[in-house]
Amino acid sequence: MSAGNINSLLEIWAADLARYKASPPFRTQADLYRSIDDTPLGGVKWESFTVSYGGPRPDDDVPTWMTDKHSIFFRNPLEIVHGMLSNPDFKDEIDYAPLRVYGPDGKCRLQNFMSGEWAWRQANIISQKVSCTDTSFVPIILGSDKTTVSVATGQNEYWPLYCSIGNVHNNVRRAHRNAVEVVAFLAIPKTNKKHADDANFRKFRRQLFHTSLSRILSPLRPYMEDPEVVRCGDGHFRKVVYGIGPYIADYPEQALLACTVQGWCPVCANPKDDLDADGALQCTREHTKFLVCEFELGDLWHSYGVVGDVVPFTNDFPRADIHHLISPDILHQLIKGTFKDHLVTWVEQALKIEHAIDGLVSADIVRAIRAFLEFCYLVRRDVHMEDSITEVQEALNSFHQYRKIFLTLEVRQDFSLPRQHSLVHYVDKIWEFAAPNGLCSSITESKHIKAVKEPWRRSNRYEALEQMLMTNQPLGKLAAARVDFKERGMLDATLFKVEKKAPEHQYGRTVEQIADVFAIPSLQQLIRCFLYHQLHPAEGLSGASIPLDRCPPFDNKGLLSVYHSASATFYARSDPCGTGGMHREIIRATPKWRTGAARFDCVFVNRRNNAHGLLGMEVGRIRLFFRIHHEGRQYSCAVVHWFHRTGDEPDEDTGMWVVQPRFVGNPRKRSPLLSVIHLNTIVRAAHLIGVSIDKPVPDGLESRGALDHFPSFFVNKYIDHHAFELLHTSVSR
Incomplete structure (x- = not known):
């Protein structure tokens, strides 16, 4: 402001x-x-240093990048880490040492970062030093990503460097709770088009990046071999030793970090033109050092994909091998890379090549996309076990098998694509770093908003970076002060007002009036059947299966309160929806949605059994939400139009269950099969996709009419993470 x-x-x-x-x-x-x-908490001060080119220069026409002084603004990472370790907001969601977690079946569970094998190995190495006995290991997780704050006014770019610690749980790192802090703004050297491809400029740009990282992180260096004593959020003092941990970055920065030529893998030594070859060797710091000593720069570049004249910043720190520290990146490697840039483009090309007339795609294309989507959702899980890791590998194997259709259709000549190749390393990375959702670049991307974009908008746009730093400084202090106030109990008396949903009175209150408006002539009978089921739950009978005269009376004097929506709250542990994993969504049933057409959503209804997937649930379409009173009790209800499964297994190609709406009566005069259910049996909303086989979808069909147009539907398990967990059936099941 x-x-x-x-x-x-x-x-x-x-x-x-x-x-x-x-x-x-x-x-x-x-x-x-x-x-x-004046607030003593938080707000680590900004400092700066400058770097300039010190190599040979031409006698005339010296490019500006050789004479420029490049300023790097940074904050002391040691003080930032101290703030994270001492933050009382994290005290119940932090691990001070590596751990191995086992489920009731005795199998290993990989969830938070410190449960991975990498942290365990690092702790073993550190513990061999006598001075590090009884010491906590603190991995320093880094991330960087260039971001553009404006396009029309000159493409202003900034290059923030972020810092976190591997000890805090993944959900804390994802939830924007000050477990990820901006530690620096790196310099972006620029030159004109004439010198943009100059080898000396490219070398300077790379070395500037690594030199800056080494200088910024240097305050941590003394405590990477000998411990320091720090105060932690639970009030205890601990000896800690730091170490360079995983680095979050997209592919171009991964290549820059690993001093790898673009097009090569920064993790393994497979050749550029055959990235997915079997038997790939892991790149290591020692192997790269050997190559640099044995081969000329040109051979290193073309034959091994190594940039031999630049030293990675990790070489300045103990136990740090950049090839081992490249983290998996769900956002750029899977979603933006393999799915958006590759598969979507390939399918469009395949349609033009193979099916320009009827608009159909082959089964192998559908299966390839299914396998890839399953891979995405599986690796995105909050907790991994041996079985889920096996499923990840099976999904990847299926994807590699079915993507060959794009070679057959001559859409592709090969699959040597670094971002797509990265999929083969995910199983190893899960074992190393636990669940990949705690190291995704979506964490740093979202941090751009508060650390870069909003401060830039508050500036006057002239030499904006220093103004942005001055904006970040007090915000950090306020965030730290708020945590302190909360810990002292100063914020417990916050008052808030809860808004209750009001019933809709325009339809009347009697059963007859509402049945007429919502076209449910049997509403009274359905309510009576529902009440029998509620009053006699031990019989295990559906109200619809007994004679109506045995059901409790509910005459036209019984008043109903109609509602246009209801909220479903459920535990969605793999969704990025807060630290508690709880998610809330609105389900609607209204004759007029936003002054337009009617909207009646579909839902999953619990069958109260332990069967897997849709075998344990039913699909229904809500026709009415209402509330009634009967014999002193209040019931929140819904009228649903039932769907039935067409089989006991999902569709072979798509992996999705298929359902059809259920009707009663003869085909000429049929009516929907309806029931009244209690709201507490609804699990959440369901998303259905019309099945259109051998027939094109009508051009004029709108989404609001889709549920009335198609005779059968796919139950979309790919709509979000929670739906996938509910409906997924493993390959081996």
């Missing part, structure tokens, strides 16, 4: 308090900022 607006608000506040002969805590915006600056 601008200084003028802050002053205006403070004046309004002062005028309101004047009648009480009181004054606000701050007189002006300057007074407010002084109070924030």
